[in-house]
Amino acid sequence: MYETKESEVAAGDIVPVPGDEFGRTLAAASPDVLREMVRAFAQQMMDAEVEQRCGAGYGEVSAARVNSRNGYRHRERDTRAGTIELAIPELRTGTCFPSFLEHRRRAEAALASVVATSYLLGVSTRRVEKLAAALGVTGLSKSQVSTMAAELDEMVAQFRNRPLDAGPYTFIWTGALTRKVREGGRTVNVHCLVATGVSSDGCREIPGVDVTSSEDGAGWLAFLRGLAARGLSGVKLVISDDHAGLVSAIGSVLPGASWQRCRTHYHRNLLTRVPKTAQPWVSTLVRTIFEQPGKKPVLARHAHVVDALEAKLPQAAAHLDEARDDILAFTAFPREIWRQIWSNNPQERLDKEIRRRTGVAGIFPGCDAIIRLAGAVLAEQDDEWTESRRYMSLEILAACRKAGQDGNNFEVQDNISGTGLTIGAIPA
Numbered sequence: 001m002y003e004t005k006e007s008e009v010a011a012g013d014i015v016p017v018p019g020d021e022f023g024r025t026l027a028a029a030s031p032d033v034l035r036e037m038v039r040a041f042a043q044q045m046m047d048a049e050v051e052q053r054c055g056a057g058y059g060e061v062s063a064a065r066v067n068s069r070n071g072y073r074h075r076e077r078d079t080r081a082g083t084i085e086l087a088i089p090e091l092r093t094g095t096c097f098p099s100f101l102e103h104r105r106r107a108e109a110a111l112a113s114v115v116a117t118s119y120l121l122g123v124s125t126r127r128v129e130k131l132a133a134a135l136g137v138t139g140l141s142k143s144q145v146s147t148m149a150a151e152l153d154e155m156v157a158q159f160r161n162r163p164l165d166a167g168p169y170t171f172i173w174t175g176a177l178t179r180k181v182r183e184g185g186r187t188v189n190v191h192c193l194v195a196t197g198v199s200s201d202g203c204r205e206i207p208g209v210d211v212t213s214s215e216d217g218a219g220w221l222a223f224l225r226g227l228a229a230r231g232l233s234g235v236k237l238v239i240s241d242d243h244a245g246l247v248s249a250i251g252s253v254l255p256g257a258s259w260q261r262c263r264t265h266y267h268r269n270l271l272t273r274v275p276k277t278a279q280p281w282v283s284t285l286v287r288t289i290f291e292q293p294g295k296k297p298v299l300a301r302h303a304h305v306v307d308a309l310e311a312k313l314p315q316a317a318a319h320l321d322e323a324r325d326d327i328l329a330f331t332a333f334p335r336e337i338w339r340q341i342w343s344n345n346p347q348e349r350l351d352k353e354i355r356r357r358t359g360v361a362g363i364f365p366g367c368d369a370i371i372r373l374a375g376a377v378l379a380e381q382d383d384e385w386t387e388s389r390r391y392m393s394l395e396i397l398a399a400c401r402k403a404g405q406d407g408n409n410f411e412v413q414d415n416i417s418g419t420g421l422t423i424g425a426i427p428a
Contacts, residue, residue: 039084042077046098050089053096068092153368156375159382164207164227166199168234170400171340171392172207172257173197173347176215176243177354181364190367191215192354192374193223196347197232202390202397204346206382207232209374211367217245224253236400237329239344241265261326262344263290270323273316282309282316290342295331302328333400337392353377 047058050069056062058069072087089096177192191214195207208227212219220243224232235257238250247259267286274282285305292298302324309317330342340346357377364370385391392400 035084039086042084042086046086046089049098050091050096053091067094152376153372156372156379159379160209160371160375161230164231164233166201166205167231168200168401169197169205169207169232170234170236170397171198172232172235172238172254173344174238174240174243174246175344175347175351177351177358178215179211179358179364179370180362181366181370183366187363188213190370191219192370193219194347194350194354194374194378195223195227196350197235198392198397200234200397202392202394203388204385204391206350206378206385209371209378211370211374215243215245217248220246220249221252224249228253234401236403237333237341239341239347241344242269242326258329258332259326260329260341261323262342263327264343264345266323266327270316270319273319274313278313282313285309286320289328290338294335298328298331299324333403334396337396337400340392350378350381353381 051057054065054067054069056065068091070090070092072089074085075088076083076085088098173196175194177194178189179192180187181190191212192209193212193215194209197205197207199205208223208230210223210226212223232254235254237258237260238246238254239260239262240246241262242265250257250259267283270286271279271283285308289298289301289305292301302320306317306321309320327342330338333341354374354377358364358370358373
């Protein structure tokens, strides 16, 4: 058996082999570089499989040859990097269809599962090999696993250490998730600190993520200092739950920034100080504070609710009065964005996704595994936000920055007595 001239032409003209042209593509940093890498790698895998079936390499004269190539046929394949065109080798005897292309969507999902449940979670090499075997990949070496993990770690490290040069970041949301790790032969809780913000172009961004052994002032201080060292600046408001030590850390690292306590979390905390029979009425009263059209009406309604609660629920009234400045900090900014900045809900949705992706791991082998997974998830989300529409308009951001400088209140006069809710409606 021998290769025909037609096959030689097809191999040279139809199947681009990675080389000088591929190197030039990489050097030019083309937007299609990932798709080209996937195509070239798949082409190499097909050529290797055909050589194995033929018993000899392309153009090789060998007594061990049992078959020969007979041109190529073009097929398009959809991948996460986009649609790629492959030249699938033909054989003179029998058919040839690469095994890794069969059930391509299922295979791609299985490959994604291997990555997600092994390299991202930092599991053992033995488990990685078992997962890879389900995809039909056998003989996966420890060096291959280490290489893949190192590539992912490098990507996450670049994301976590990138300069924050898209400021000023007028608003920052922060949150903390508790995860379990093995440390010194025992299982301990660690805290994954995450920050999201709005850059100068109005798009959401994830400035940073870190893991700390305790959610205290030292942990938050180190986290915020790391963000500031990378360029975080221009922060006017930090929105979060009542984390221990966070407020003092904000004052130390972000001068000029105020703190907005998440109204949703505060609402839940307040109701723990109220009898169960009175909770629906107290909840309704508190919600009316946030339904007012301007800063003065909000403050007046807050005072009205505190007075209403004082008679029968003095503990709740004192708690609400003490928290006034923390839960009403949002009123210093335009009313159009109050719903976006008076709670930590945007951060909570991101935390929920991290919990969903990390829940399958249970107990992590170390803090580096948490950073690896959380960093990969957040980097992916950050890319999606970069391509999505603005979270806040440029005009609103300009007004917010001005409000932080000269103290504008953006007040709208209105009658604040229209709710008709009084303490008389609350059961004794």
